[in-house]
Amino acid sequence: MPGPKDLDPSSSPRALLGAELRHARERAGLSQEELGQRLFVSGSFIGQLEAGTRRMQPEYARLLDEVLGTGNFFQRHCRAAAKSKYPEHFAEAAEVETQAAAIREYAPLLVPGLLQTADYARAVCRAYQPTAPEDEIEKLVTARIERTRLLDDPTVPLLWAVIDEAALRRVTGGREVMAEALRHIVGLARRSRVIVQVLPFGAGAHASMEGSIKLMDFEDAPPLIYFESVGTGRLEDDPATVRHQRFTYELLTASALPPQKSLALIEGIAEDYLHEDHP
Template sequence: MTQQRGLDPYNSPKTFYGAEVRREREKRGWSQDTLGEKVFCSGTYIGQLEAAIRRPQLDMSRLLDEVFGTGEHFQRLCHLARKSKHADYFADAAELEKRAEVISQYAPMLVPGLLQTEAYARALVSEAQRFEPEDTVEALVRARLERQRILTQPTGPLLWVVMHEAVLRTQVGGPHVMAEQLRSVADVGRANRRVLVQVLPFEAGASAFLGADTANMTFSDAPPATYTESAYTGQLVEEPSLVVRYQRAYDLTRAASLPPEASLRLIEAVAKDYTKQ
């Protein structure tokens, strides 16, 4: 089971939530597996809640209040613990991203957030949040760039990105921003041995993946999960049969893509074209 001893319960709302789950569970003499059975999840998941690895969910909090007889205690704590720098629909995936061993991502239209330059990210967020104040835009840009720290950490994930050629051809922020962005992707792909980049060319035609941006994540201590996203919404998929289907679709798409070196050469060539505009 996940160990959480030594965590300061007052470090954050999430650690306090986990400490409260552990306190109520141990008061009744229940194991993590026993509590998991009562709220329809695994003991491992309970351990991850107690260790503040997983963000609590409102539905799970209602069940915990029911089995513990704690009124709305965990539901109230849940609202505090779910506060995040990221959009609520992405926040759970952002937490899992930090723990992933491998992230296999397909990008149909835009450069993935983990590879975006500041100028590219700001152009995207500014357009998507056109009616929001500037400080909101800046906060979202900063949060996106902070996520990229995992790519430089020794224990960070292996990132395998497949980008449709449309990503290279869709201008975001103008030619200068695109040239900088594509050069950055190519540089990371060449310099970081834990980042692999492939391009699905237009000539590949229909593929298993032509829809939403999708990231498959695998972990050393938990089952795999998939996150899919479209405009202003996203979904974390943990149903094993669905996760398997997403992974197979990704594998088929990767097989239809250009090899890594050819992909990097194409990205560099398109970046050079942008410098001429």
């Protein structure tokens, strides 16, 4: 019986690797749930690997080769499929984001990446890496702005962002940069491309004071949540965890200003930046 074929690096490595995983699993007579049990993951996780939604990590590649008897096929091709222009801790989340039907995000400290302008992104990247060469910063900025092209489609994905007032008030890159960044957000919202709410200081204590939230829903796969902290990040598909985070997000939207009042506040802060009235 023929084994998996070598992948064409000019094609989509993750998609091809996922297809080969499905063929190898079916040849072994295993369901997604059964294979997941042997790897101590869920059946839906195996489905996401096969669909190319999730990246195959080296530890899973090794186990798959052992369980499916594929030599070192998955280990050899895992590295090619994992190549990314994004920081390692965020690479998988950035790839998954492109396949999401809906993204709901709470940003407590900075403008969400999908809503950033190039100058704002440049200021953030430079703050993260103050001693990095300029060309490295520009690579990061280019990759971040390329992500925003997701919004070129007029309807998909749905992007619903709750932005803390603190993110709007923190002067990142200077007043002109902030004014441009906030006007960009307003423009997207006025064109009905995104839904934006501001969580004002006046809301007081709220359900997500300990960090950000990023929920992603898909047409044909279980939802995912992305957890991020300084230099680290992970995707989680545990249903109970996702349900809890979704409830937290719903509480945030209830505490935030309605969309129209949110846009009015953002526009007002942008004008303050331009006229140097920002406290």
